Amino acid sequence: MRKTIIALALWGATAASAEIDIPINYLHQIVPQPPTLSNLDPRPEQLGIDGASLGLADNLTTGGFLGHKYVLTVTEVAPDDDVIAAARTALASSPYLLIDAPADTLTTIADLPEAEGALLFNTASADDALRDDACRANLLHTLPSYAMRTDALMQALQKRRWTDLALIEGTHPTDRAFAAALTTSAEKFGLTLGSRKEWVFDADMRRNAAQEVPLFTQDLRDHDVLLIADELHDFGRYIPYNTWEPRPIAGSEGLVPVAWSRVVEQWGAAQLQSRFTDLADRPMQSQDYAAWAAIRTIGEAVTRTNTADPATLRDFILGDDFELGGFKGRPLSYRTWNGQLRQPIPLVHASALAAQAPLDGFLHQRTELDTLGLDQPESSCTAF
Amino acid sequence: MRALLALSLLTTPALADEIWVTNEKDDTVSVIDVETLEVIQTYETGERPRGITFSKDFSRLYICASDSDTVQVMDPTTGKILHELPSGEDPEQFVLHPNDRHLYIANEDDAITTVVDTETREVIAQINVGIEPEGMAVSPDGKIAITTSETTNMAHWIDTDTQQLFANTLVDSRPRHAEFIKDGSELWVSAEIGGTISVFDVETQAETTKIDFEVDGVHPDRVQPVGFEMTEGDTHAFVALGPSNHVAVVNAATYEVEDYILVGRRVWHMDFNADRSLLFTTNGVSGDVTVIDVAERRALKSIKVGRFPWGAAFRPTD
Numbered sequence: 001m002r003k004t005i006i007a008l009a010l011w012g013a014t015a016a017s018a019e020i021d022i023p024i025n026y027l028h029q030i031v032p033q034p035p036t037l038s039n040l041d042p043r044p045e046q047l048g049i050d051g052a053s054l055g056l057a058d059n060l061t062t063g064g065f066l067g068h069k070y071v072l073t074v075t076e077v078a079p080d081d082d083v084i085a086a087a088r089t090a091l092a093s094s095p096y097l098l099i100d101a102p103a104d105t106l107t108t109i110a111d112l113p114e115a116e117g118a119l120l121f122n123t124a125s126a127d128d129a130l131r132d133d134a135c136r137a138n139l140l141h142t143l144p145s146y147a148m149r150t151d152a153l154m155q156a157l158q159k160r161r162w163t164d165l166a167l168i169e170g171t172h173p174t175d176r177a178f179a180a181a182l183t184t185s186a187e188k189f190g191l192t193l194g195s196r197k198e199w200v201f202d203a204d205m206r207r208n209a210a211q212e213v214p215l216f217t218q219d220l221r222d223h224d225v226l227l228i229a230d231e232l233h234d235f236g237r238y239i240p241y242n243t244w245e246p247r248p249i250a251g252s253e254g255l256v257p258v259a260w261s262r263v264v265e266q267w268g269a270a271q272l273q274s275r276f277t278d279l280a281d282r283p284m285q286s287q288d289y290a291a292w293a294a295i296r297t298i299g300e301a302v303t304r305t306n307t308a309d310p311a312t313l314r315d316f317i318l319g320d321d322f323e324l325g326g327f328k329g330r331p332l333s334y335r336t337w338n339g340q341l342r343q344p345i346p347l348v349h350a351s352a353l354a355a356q357a358p359l360d361g362f363l364h365q366r367t368e369l370d371t372l373g374l375d376q377p378e379s380s381c382t383a384f
Numbered sequence: 385m386r387a388l389l390a391l392s393l394l395t396t397p398a399l400a401d402e403i404w405v406t407n408e409k410d411d412t413v414s415v416i417d418v419e420t421l422e423v424i425q426t427y428e429t430g431e432r433p434r435g436i437t438f439s440k441d442f443s444r445l446y447i448c449a450s451d452s453d454t455v456q457v458m459d460p461t462t463g464k465i466l467h468e469l470p471s472g473e474d475p476e477q478f479v480l481h482p483n484d485r486h487l488y489i490a491n492e493d494d495a496i497t498t499v500v501d502t503e504t505r506e507v508i509a510q511i512n513v514g515i516e517p518e519g520m521a522v523s524p525d526g527k528i529a530i531t532t533s534e535t536t537n538m539a540h541w542i543d544t545d546t547q548q549l550f551a552n553t554l555v556d557s558r559p560r561h562a563e564f565i566k567d568g569s570e571l572w573v574s575a576e577i578g579g580t581i582s583v584f585d586v587e588t589q590a591e592t593t594k595i596d597f598e599v600d601g602v603h604p605d606r607v608q609p610v611g612f613e614m615t616e617g618d619t620h621a622f623v624a625l626g627p628s629n630h631v632a633v634v635n636a637a638t639y640e641v642e643d644y645i646l647v648g649r650r651v652w653h654m655d656f657n658a659d660r661s662l663l664f665t666t667n668g669v670s671g672d673v674t675v676i677d678v679a680e681r682r683a684l685k686s687i688k689v690g691r692f693p694w695g696a697a698f699r700p701t702d
Contacts (some may be wrong), residue, residue, distance in 0.1 A: 061495055062536040065552040171415050268558070270532065271516050274493055303554065325535065325557040325577045330605040331629065368603060383682070 013154060018088040022059075022308045024298060025090035026052050026074045026291070027109075028082040029101035029132075034172065036234040037205055048100045048123055049074055050280035051288030057279070059302075061345035066319075068302055072295070083355025088114050095310040098294050100124035100287065103134065110136035117341070119310045121294035124287050128181060131338045131374050135381035140317070142297070143290035149371035152345035153182075153250055154189040154359030155371070159359050162224035162248070164197045167196040168217075168239065175252075177230035182251060183297075194221040202269035205238040213242035220244070227251040242370070253382070254349060260289030261348040267329040288383035293341060300324055316384075330369065338381040342369040386587035399701040401657060403664045404460070405673055406433035406447060406481065407690025414673075414689040415460075416664065418657045421675055421685050423559040427463035430456050435520075436695040439502075440484040445612050445697070446502075448475040448489070455489065460699055470507050472498035478519040479545065479693075488529045490517035497531045497540070499547055509547035513540045519573065521562035523586065532559035532573055539582075541589060551589045555582045561653075562609045565618045565636065576626060581609055583628065583639065589611040595639050597700070602628045612655035615678060616660045622676070623680065624651040624665060631665060631674075633681055643681045647674035655696040 009201045026049060033043065044050070062072055070318055075090060087109040090097050095118040099106055100247060103125050105345040110120055122130060122141045131145050157163065165186060169179040179196075186193045197220070203212065217226070217239075226243060228251040230236035236253035248254060262273060262283030271293075276284040284292075299314040301322065309336045316322055318339075323331035334340055345357045358368035364375075374381075398418035411433060415425035415679055430449025433456075437446050444466070445458040452601040455469040455478065471478075474493035480490065486508070489498045499509040514536025521530040521613040522544070529542040537559060541551035556578020558574060561574050563585065571584040597607045608626035615622070615634065621634040627650050633643040648667025651674070656663050662684075672686045673693060 058515050058535055064541075065514065065536070065538060236496070269515070271492055271534075274441050275515075323577060325537075329579045331557060331579075367605065369605075 002296065006207070007019055019069065020302065020306070020308050021069050022096065022298065022302055023071045023073065023354075024052075024056070024096040024098065024295065025094050026072060026088055026098045026260050027083070027090055027101065028074070028076045029099075029105055030076060030079055031102060032079055034234075036232055038233075038237060040237075041233060044280075044282055044285070046280065047285060048098075049292045050276070050282075051284065051291035052098060052295050054276050054279050054288075055292040055299065057275075058292075058296060059299035062299060063302055066303060066306070067297075069306040070295075070299065084108060084112070085369055088112060091115055091118055095119055097121070097185075097297055098123050100291075106130060106139060107134055107136060110139045115212075117310055119314055121297070123290040123294050127177065128374070131340050131381065132381060133380045135338045135379075135383050135384040137339075140294075140297075140334060140341070142293040142341045143286065144177050144259050144343060144345060145340065145373050147185065148340075149259075149345055149373045150178070150181040150345075152257040152347060153255070154185040154191055155357045155359045155362050156255070156347050156355050157191060157225055157250065158189045159361070161192045161354075164223045165191055165193045165225055165227055166217075166220040166223035167193060167227040167251075168199055168236075169196065170232065170234060170236075172232055172234075174231040175229045177342035179251065180230050182227055182229060183192040188200065191341065193227075194223060195219070196275060197285075199235050201235065206234055209238035209242050213239055214244045217242075223247060225250050226330040228253045249328075255347055255354055256349070257344070257345050257347050259345070260284055261286070261287035261346060261353075263348050263353050264327070264346050266353070267327050268304050269327040272327045293324065293343075296326075297341075304342040335370070337376045337384055338374060338379050339384060340373060342367070342372075344369065345372055382384065387683075394558055401500050401701050402699045403655060403657070403673070403680060404436060404438075404445065404699060405666055405689050405693045405699045406436045406662075407422055407692060408432055408694040409692040410433055410443050410690035412690045413416070413634060414443075414693070416673060416687055416689075417455070418662065421687055423687060423689060425463060426690065427458065429458075429465075430454060430468075434694045436491075436697045437476065437478065438697055438699055439480070444502075445671075445699075446478065446480070447646055448695075449595075450476055450492070452536070455487065457502070459519050467505070469500050469502060469505055471509070472510065473664075477518050477520050479522045481522050481529070482524065482526040486505060486544075488520055488522060488531070489524040490520050490531055492516050492518060492534075495531075495533070511540075511542055511547060511549065513549070514538050514552075516572065518692065519562040520546055521561055521571065523564045525568055527543075528568075528586070530562045530564075530571060532562050534558045534560070537575070537578075539571070553584065553589055553591065556594075557578045557620045561612060562610075563612065565614050565621075572621070574612060574623065576608040576610055578609050579604060579609065580605060581612070581621075581634070582624065593639050595634055595641070597623070597632050597641060598626060599625065599628045599630050599632075599644050611649070611652050612657060613663070615656075622654060622663055622678075624654060626650055626652070627669075629667075631663075631676065644679055647676070647683055648672045648686055652693070655697050655698045658700055664696050666696050667693045668694065
């Protein structure tokens with residue numbers, strides 16, 4: 001009862017502000033995933049969507065004091081349905097669109113005539129080309145790219161002087177992409193990637209990892225750390241403690257570079273974590289964080305500019321004055337050359353944060369955050 | 385042994401003043417003797433103690449036990465918890481009204497400011513504010529209370545007669561701490577991620593100036609103003625700059641930063657001794673308290689306390 005009256009009083013106190021409506025769409029193209037050996041960690045049904053919902057709640061609270069109203073509409077498109085038609089419909093209702101879809105869908109949507117002047121957020125694809133020659137001026141990225149994650153990992157390994165690496169990679173395209181990024185990053189930070197092997201077993205590792213993995217890893221050349229590229233989390237979980245040599249595991253398993261994880265608890269993150277678990281009844285994952293950051297980006301820009309005009313918001317978001325509190329210890333901002341949200345990358349294992357990149361000693365003339373991922377001279381993006 | 389101690393305390397009436405520090409990750413408060421600069425007592429508290437303040441006569445200590453969802457009232461002469469106050473969920477920081485009776489409490493997880501009557505031990509109002517309320521201040525005349533919200537990035541102005549908001553003003557990212565200064569004519573709000581202190585004219589609630597910080601050799605992203613306190617006569621502010629491990633000295637008349645003092649790691653909050661000649665800062669990551677000579681503007685000593693010291697409050701003993 002008390003709360004109701006207070007809410008009324010609150011609205012009364014802010015009635016002077018002009019009302020601004022900001023509708024936001026969220027589009028999820030459902031992509032069938034190949035089966036994995038273990039079913040321990042299924043993709044949460046509302047992955048990403050829950051993060052967007054939390055961002056919306058945060059925006060609505062701030063908006064309540066300023067007369068800014070946000071509405072989030074989620075559209076999920078089945079594998080057989082027309083995702084481009086769904087994107088057209090969404091863009092007809094609002095220029096603000098979050099997209100959870102593969103890279104080719106993202107560029108197709110960004111190139112639609114309806115998307116001209118719109119503000120699209122990639123919240124789910126780590127594809128490096130989207131930040132490079134496949135970039136689009138109307139497409140921002142809140143999920144870190146593969147390169148940002150693998151650069152973060154290599155900084156941590158270089159810092160520990162664990163410089164000799166071996167790699168086991170899966171055959172899924174995302175495994176390949178992650179393995180390619182690991183290779184590039186190892187070279188960038190002066191580490192040596194020696195042996196690499198492909199994982200092509202079709203035996204059930206839940207039963208015989210202890211027999212197979214030691215043999216499989218026996219012929220790897222000397223290494224300090226064994227890297228795993230298994231972004232679907234299929235076989236990687238069966239590698240630790242079964243290797244021929246006693247070596248730490250990193251990459252997709254073991255020490256993992258992420259956008260977000262439940263073990264991040266510094267920098268006020270405990271508050272974001274508890275708000276999220278209250279809302280979603282599960283821990284917050286990287287895609288949830290990326291969707292939250294996208295909605296909060298829109299919110300922060302509307303709050304500071306007091307407008308819902310997408311061109312004004314885009315200018316502000318890519319401008320010097322934009323900064324987003326992202327619970328990672330530093331203000332987040334966007335790279336003006338490819339639209340990527342620059343952000344620290346937590347390096348986590350199952351029960352704690354081990355380190356956070358950029359690590360001390362990796363310097364950059366602009367900001368240390370730009371030691372992660374494609375820097376301005378490296379990116380061939382010309383759309384911005 | 386205990387009897388002996390009590391006896392010796394009784395025979396030395398000229399006890400030194402104290403600084404009380406909450407240890408967020410030890411669930412304790414440490415008591416520092418201002419003369420010897422040593423920890424003389426450690427008392428247990430509820431879970432995750434953060435905000436800490438004394439009643440006006442220093443007979444009661446209020447502690448935000450955040451994860452216990454309560455404000456504890458401690459007898460500072462014995463360290464005993466006398467009772468608990470209903471505080472709303474996750475109380476982080478609070479301020480005691482000049483009437484010595486009403487506590488204004490920021491409920492970090494709930495986007496609410498709770499007002500508790502410390503005598504009747506009842507909640508007298510709950511006010512909806514922005515996400516993650518933290519910084520709390522009350523004007524010297526008691527008419528205005530302030531809550532700052534970390535994610536909404538606002539200072540919320542509360543009329544203490546009606547317990548309702550009458551203004552909401554934007555500040556930079558992640559506001560952490562607020563203080564009324566110069567007889568309540570100015571309000572200062574620090575923004576951790578924004579890296580600034582906003583100065584407001586209280587009469588009009590308009591921002592009049594913004595203070596920036598710049599520490600040699602530290603990237604601006606890591607210069608993060610958090611807690612601050614004013615010297616005698618409000619001439620200078622000492623501002624904790626978080627992970628830059630420095631305290632800034634700001635001239636409150638010109639709003640210029642005059643000095644930076646190196647202290648412990650992740651410096652957070654602070655309080656002065658009686659004549660404000662010494663300043664005690666809590667350093668969360670290094671787990672210690674730095675003692676600063678205010679006139680000389682240099683660190684004198686580090687005092688080891690518990691894990692993750694957070695708040696600090698002064699208690700005279702005479």
